[in-house]
Amino acid sequence: MQLKPLEKGRFHSLWQQEHDAIEQIMRECITETKSVSAQHRLMEQGQQVNDLILVPQGRISMGYTARNGRCFQLGTMTCDSQLFGEMEFFTDYLCQLDIIAEEPLEISVINGDKLQQALLKTPQFALFFASAIAIDYQDTVDIFTRRMLYPIAYNIAYDLYHQYLKDQPVEGFTKCYLEAERFATTDRVYRRAIKKLEDLALIKREKEGLTICDLEGLKSFIE
Template structure:
């Protein structure tokens, strides 16, 4: 979840007004700063979460590895006062995802005990956490459901269209095998799906990655799923 004021949700108007209170109250809970090297983990999948991390700025990635060897990459994220570990704080579950630094990071640490005391003392802070986590949950669930229920080519096209709309919460990778994992598939299947879209004249490959070539054609390819 993000410590910044929420731009959507039932209580977003309140957070626009009370941003100073939320940020001041939470920052008083931060007890130390840690340096994380590029490629190191903030959290490992399956570990017990006994502290929360806030990344002021910098890029991280999120991924899940299954016991059968397959891996799902949720994508990369440019952090702006982004908090990690809050879900596990409330549930008491072990960490569900690997959270990996994509560049050197300075992260602030918040102990679970101090946060629990602050939530008991400031109910408005608890409502903020609930609102922010609900937004993150539904955004993430949308990604998972879309990946599971639609073909690979459709998912790639949908991902590009959401980027065009500036509605994509997670960014992609520069390496093909990581992009394939982001769509829950292999490098070979991913490349074949991309070729389908290129051959249809819908996208082109550039030095920066895939880009939309025919926006109207892409909308038609996606059908009613474009959510204009």
């Protein structure tokens, strides 16, 4: 979730009014601030989560590795006061994803026991957590279900179109094999899907990545 005023949801206006107080409560729960290097795991799949991590700025990636060795990359995120571990804090489940620093970061550790006391002391504070978690949950489920139910080419086209609209909750990678994992497939299948979109003259490959050739055509393809 993001420790910023929500711009959507039933309680967004209340969140905006109370944001300074919410942020102050969170900052009172910080017990450590430190620097981490690129590729440091902020959280690890299967880890027991006792504390939350606040990333004020910087780029992270999120991924899952199955027991059969297959990997799924949810994508990358450019953080702006992003909080990680809030789901596990409430459920007491093990961490579901690897959260990895894609560059050197300054992070803050939020003590789980202090946060629990703050929530009990100010029950309204829990409302803001619930709102932010619900929005993140539905955004994530939307990504998972779309990638599971639609063809790879469709998902790539959808992703490119919404990157253009700048309304994606997560972003991609520069490496092809990681992009393939982001669409839960192999590098070979990913390249074949790209070729299909190129043959339709919807996109083209350039050194900096994929670019849209026909915006209206791409929009029609996904609609």
